[in-house]
Amino acid sequence: MAATIHITQVFQLLFWCACLYSSRLASGADYDEFDFDGLPGVQHEFKIEVPAGGEECFHQKVAEGANLHMSFEVLRGGTERLIDVVIRNPTNFIVEGHYGKPEIVIQHLVEIAGVYTICVDNTFSRMASKLVYVYIITFVPAEWTKYVQEIEDMDMTVSNFTHSISEVQKSLEEAKLHQASSRMNVVKDWYLIMGNNSYIVKWSIAQICVVVCSSVFTVIFVRRLFKIPNVTPSQKPRA
Template sequence: MEAEYQVIGGAGLDVDFSLESPSGVLLINEYRKSDGVHTIEPTEAGDYKLCFDNSFSTISEKLVFFELLFDSPQDEEDAESWAEAVEPEDMLDVKIEDIKESIETMKSRLERSIQMQTLLRAFEARDRNLQESNLGRVNFWSAVNLGVLVVVAFLQVYMLKSLFEDKRKLGINHFPIKVLPA
């Protein structure tokens, strides 16, 4: 059994992870990890307990991608029914076993490539969430800087205008004029 997980959204991008056997034995216990891949050889029959814990982060929620892969030998019945469908009635000089082996190898490689593509999509989703979060922060602080810039510009215009204002009153000064007799 293979268990893969990755935190693709939320603050800190970390989570606690644990895996218990059906008898309650703790097999894996990790604290505040952003991703992990664990391979377990199941020794007991029953339900294994998989737990993602975000109790240390009471404010933010997390988005977790996880995948469980089970590698088990193929059923004998499936192999026999497939072999009956493929084998010709009269034996030819073709090595059927080699063809079967090639097809099984191709099948397992295709399954693994599908799993890898799913994992890469999870990485892309995490990166996209992080990028969108950063874009929001950049837009917010750009708006704040633009507001400060506009306020400073108006303040400078007001200050320059007040430097050149003439605060004296305009009007006619009344001085007494004496007229001398001729």
């Protein structure tokens, strides 16, 4: 079980949360740009220990026209585990009051922008403290719809980008296959050229040898045809 969050810690959390978006919600006009960490609403979830005979209050800044949803559930304390919850608007008027219940769910449409006070009351219990689970979420419907549309548009853009990347990847794979095929063809052509070159060189050398031998034989044969001795067979000078 998570550690119990005391009221001082809750105040510190709300203080820092308020500081984060106070620049946007400083005036009434700024509520048209209601934002919290880039989101069109706020959300808190924590546990709070309410002492016996005591009351714990915390504050939440809410934009005009926002939906305020709160859930309270007594986790531990007493036999019946009952609690009172009161919500006051910025004018200190009680807009919601729920008494003597172990579990409370509140849906409230905010008409006045400002800081709302939420009090968890345990004054009727003199003996037992109460551990209360608190869940709060507030958002402007128009801003939320716009935010959802932006998310959908972003998802569509991401999908289109992913599709484009996939097409590019597919084209790159096809280009790689084409390059591999081209390299294989180049190697095949190189071996074919080298084989043809070797064949031509060998036949050229053979033909050169044949031509040289033919030329030598022709020269010798012709010379022998024109070779006439100076004497006759009887050793007489030829006339």
